[in-house]
Amino acid sequence: MDLFVTFQDHVSKIIDDLVATGVVPKDAARKGVIVEPPRDAAHGDLSTNAAMVLSKPAQKKPRDLADLIVAKLEDIDIVHSAQVAGPGFINIHLEQSFWPSIIHSVLDDPENFGRANIGNGEKLNIEYVSANPTGPMHVGHCRGAVFGDALARLLEFAGFDVTREYYINDAGAQVDVLAKSAFLRYQEALGKDIGDIPEGYYPGEYLIPLGAQLQEKYGQDLLTMEEAEWLPLVKKESIEAMMALIRNDLAALNIQHEVFFSEKSLHNNDGAMIASAIESLESGGHIYQGRLDPPKGKLPADWEDREQTLFRATDFGDDVDRALKKSNGSFTYFAADIAYHKDKYDRGFTHQIDVLGADHGGYIKRLKAALKAISDGKADLDVKIVQLVKLLRDGKEVKMSKRAGTFVTLRDVVDEVGVDPVRFMMLMRKNDAPLDFDFAKVTDQSKDNPVFYVQYAHARTHSLLRQVQNVLPGINSAILFSDERVKSASLQRLVDEGEITIMRKLAQYPRIVNSAAASHEPHRIAFYLYELANEFHSHWARGKVAPQLRVIQEDDRELTTDRIALVAAISATLKSGLMILGVSAPLEMR
RNA sequence: GUCCCCGUAGCUCAGUUGGAUAGAGCACCAGAUUCCUAAUCUGGGGGCCAGUGGUUCGAAUCCACUCGGGGACGCCA
Numbered sequence: 001m002d003l004f005v006t007f008q009d010h011v012s013k014i015i016d017d018l019v020a021t022g023v024v025p026k027d028a029a030r031k032g033v034i035v036e037p038p039r040d041a042a043h044g045d046l047s048t049n050a051a052m053v054l055s056k057p058a059q060k061k062p063r064d065l066a067d068l069i070v071a072k073l074e075d076i077d078i079v080h081s082a083q084v085a086g087p088g089f090i091n092i093h094l095e096q097s098f099w100p101s102i103i104h105s106v107l108d109d110p111e112n113f114g115r116a117n118i119g120n121g122e123k124l125n126i127e128y129v130s131a132n133p134t135g136p137m138h139v140g141h142c143r144g145a146v147f148g149d150a151l152a153r154l155l156e157f158a159g160f161d162v163t164r165e166y167y168i169n170d171a172g173a174q175v176d177v178l179a180k181s182a183f184l185r186y187q188e189a190l191g192k193d194i195g196d197i198p199e200g201y202y203p204g205e206y207l208i209p210l211g212a213q214l215q216e217k218y219g220q221d222l223l224t225m226e227e228a229e230w231l232p233l234v235k236k237e238s239i240e241a242m243m244a245l246i247r248n249d250l251a252a253l254n255i256q257h258e259v260f261f262s263e264k265s266l267h268n269n270d271g272a273m274i275a276s277a278i279e280s281l282e283s284g285g286h287i288y289q290g291r292l293d294p295p296k297g298k299l300p301a302d303w304e305d306r307e308q309t310l311f312r313a314t315d316f317g318d319d320v321d322r323a324l325k326k327s328n329g330s331f332t333y334f335a336a337d338i339a340y341h342k343d344k345y346d347r348g349f350t351h352q353i354d355v356l357g358a359d360h361g362g363y364i365k366r367l368k369a370a371l372k373a374i375s376d377g378k379a380d381l382d383v384k385i386v387q388l389v390k391l392l393r394d395g396k397e398v399k400m401s402k403r404a405g406t407f408v409t410l411r412d413v414v415d416e417v418g419v420d421p422v423r424f425m426m427l428m429r430k431n432d433a434p435l436d437f438d439f440a441k442v443t444d445q446s447k448d449n450p451v452f453y454v455q456y457a458h459a460r461t462h463s464l465l466r467q468v469q470n471v472l473p474g475i476n477s478a479i480l481f482s483d484e485r486v487k488s489a490s491l492q493r494l495v496d497e498g499e500i501t502i503m504r505k506l507a508q509y510p511r512i513v514n515s516a517a518a519s520h521e522p523h524r525i526a527f528y529l530y531e532l533a534n535e536f537h538s539h540w541a542r543g544k545v546a547p548q549l550r551v552i553q554e555d556d557r558e559l560t561t562d563r564i565a566l567v568a569a570i571s572a573t574l575k576s577g578l579m580i581l582g583v584s585a586p587l588e589m590r
Numbered sequence: 591g592u593c594c595c596c597g598u599a600g601c602u603c604a605g606u607u608g609g610a611u612a613g614a615g616c617a618c619c620a621g622a623u624u625c626c627u628a629a630u631c632u633g634g635g636g637g638c639c640a641g642u643g644g645u646u647c648g649a650a651u652c653c654a655c656u657c658g659g660g661g662a663c664g665c666c667a
Contacts, residue, residue: 036606039613049609052647062647086610087647132667172667263667295663296591303664310664319593319663326665333667361594362662385595387660429603432595434660436602441616445629448616456629467626508606515606527604530614541631544623552626589629 002510003102004046007035007092011050014072018058023068028057037508044083044091045504052088062088099503100491100562103569106506107481110572114509118517119160123348126152128355129250129257130167133242134178135204137249137410140357143435144386145410146426146582148355149255150522151384153580158517160351164257167340170239171263172333178202178242179235185211186222186234210241252414253423254582261343266336274331277339277374278309278324286312286373292320311338316369338370345375352381353520358388382520386431392438417442420583424451427526427581450530451583454574457533459589460540461571464551464564471552471560477587480568489561496549498539499566505535509573513580522581529577536570 011033018024030053038047051066058065066084073082073090078098083091106113128148131141149164156162169175181202188194189211197203214222214237222230243260250256266273281287290310294303310321311334324335344352354367364383371381391398391408398408414422421442428450429435447453465477475483494503509528516524543550551563575585 032608034606034609036609039606039610043610047610052609055647089610169667174667292664300664308664323664328665330665332665334664337667358595358661360662360667364594385661387595433603434596447628447630449629450615452629456627460627460630464626511606519607523604524606527614534614537630538632540626541622541628543626544628544631547626550626588627590627 002514003507004035004037004511007046007048010073010076011035011048011069014069015050015054017072018054018068023060023065024054024058028054030054037504038089038091041501041504043085043089045094046092048090048092049088051084051090055088066090096495096500097492099500099507100494102503102507103491103494103565106569106572107486107565110481110568111576113572114513114576115157115159116510116514116517117159118514119155119158121159121161122351123163124155124160124351124353125163125165125344125347125349126155126353126355127165127167128152129246129255130169131246132169132174133239133246134174134202135242136206136245139389139391139408139410139413139437142253142410142413142422143389143426143431144355144357145250145253145255146423147384147386147431147522149253150423150427150525150581151353151355151520153582154513154517154522154525155520157513157580163259163349165259165261165344166257168239168243168260168262168264171267171336175235175239176231178238179231182207182210182214182238182241183222183230183234186214186218187211189215190220190223206245210238213237213241249410252411252419254419261340263336263340266339266343267331271331271336273343274335274339277342278335280342281311281338281373284373284376286315287324288312288321290321292323311366311370311373313366313369316372318365318369322366334366334370337367338374341367341371341381342374345371345379350375350379352379354381354383356383356385358385361385384431384520387434389426389435389437392436392440394440395438420455421449421451423581424454424526424583427523430521430523450526452589453537454529454533454578455583455586456589457536458571458574458578458585459587460536461567461574462587464567465571468552468560468564471554471557472564475564477568477571485561486565486568489565490558491562491565493559493562494566498535498542498549499563502532502535502539502566502570505532506569506573509577525577525580529574529581532570532574532577 012030015024015030015033019026032053033048033050035046035048038044051069052062055062055065063084066088070082070084070090073079073092078095080093080095082093085091126148129141129145131137137145152162152164177200181197184194184197184201185207188208214234217237218233222234278287288310289307291305291307292310294305304327306327309324311324313322314320322334323332326332341352352371356363364385367383368381371379417439425437425442426435441449445452462477465475465480468475472485475486480486494500512524512528516522539549551560551567553560578585
């Protein structure tokens, strides 16, 4: 149940009435009419701009129109009063007795409170991480991984049928380098002195076990083969080994993909899948043979002007048409990507999301253009760019360099600070804003660290749920929601300002989930949780000074029951939000 | 030269898709606990929302241009 949606309906019906009585013209645009929490809580519980939006079509002064709406709003039983304010806002105060119903809607089904249905069960594919399979993940990959995973959880909660997908870039030159590097380690494992790893090869020690593995599997055999013969064998082995590393790293972050899609598979059978994708574009008239202007800026050394196969991306909002074949006749990366997105569409994904690194910003338009063309406008694609993470230690930036050996792996970070802080911190920023990740702050166990602040609030709710046994024997959080005493609590004694503030906050959760999901911005959940935790901690502290505000009142079982129901609702909501972020909700922190 | 992202308190950032007097944390200053976990809370100062114009009842938010920072610009993925 979303209070704001409920009132959106109320207002909408009132406008219908005004249309029926001829006050508002039938064709008046009502798109802009919204019901939202006022910026200042003192103004009321809800506010709507209906009168201001409709004043022009109705040819009435906003405040006069507002008076008509106010009268009708006051007929609604949970409305205590409504006033016109400022230029024509309508502020609505609800009956105080309404708020406890929020607690009931949480406790009736705690795991589903706030669950939205904007997805309507439709299939959605989210592709994220997609790090090259050439080594373990480093911190740079971390943010995209966490962001993508949280977004996937959020969209699931919002009613989409979500598939998490990883695109393995196993077709390019980089995996050849990987295989050659592994081959060196293989020779090393056979006792050969390989000296320094040559320039252009991957020097990482993580390839040493792979060399040993190759030695075990092939013995001396590979040495007798030509490169053309051993390369595919070693490549296959290497990619599998690297993907195993990467899956392990992801598992350390609590991330699991359902589908791992191989780029190489698109190139099988002479690129049959890519060719057929291009064919279908061709039959739509989106392909032609032509020339492109040379790129601006630095001219590539090997630039040649030639006629080539081009996709008419400009028809779909891109800046230039895009090449699909390299001069050597093979397909471009983009051509393969078209085939990949077409494949996703063919698998039924009309909603697609790609999470990409900051350096891929220039790629967005052509991807969107391609999917639009290939799906005939039936599928939508959102490309989320995650900005760089700046790693700080003691306030100083940690420069990363593969050669200097100051290369920080994802595993290093997770081992040092733990999964929860890593995930939460990555989600405390909007995805397209740069992020400072300070080891000292992230491991700090104080209110300065939002992770602990929110988790501690959750732990505190459970502390209360444990303590209350003295007053209400037999209660525990696991069966709380079926406890008759809690279920039948009248909740009419939750009248303290602090308590009502918290109930108001709880009432906003569905709305936050909705907007976060609709805008693909999981960080909104993180901010909401911080605010809810803050309200709870504040209220708690008031009990220090005013013991009558404490939740547990030894001599008043009824009041304690009401308050424990509120605490349970807070607890469930915190847990729900943390679950969306993939962060644990501890029962105790000592 | 073109395109994308960004510019909000001293610092790090939110800003409910166009709403009322622009918020939070850090830092700074002043306080609170004989404790339902102080891993907490209360109060205070601090702003040309980069700039200029436009759209309208109303702009940090939308549009145009300018300045400043970052990124991308066939055959790297």
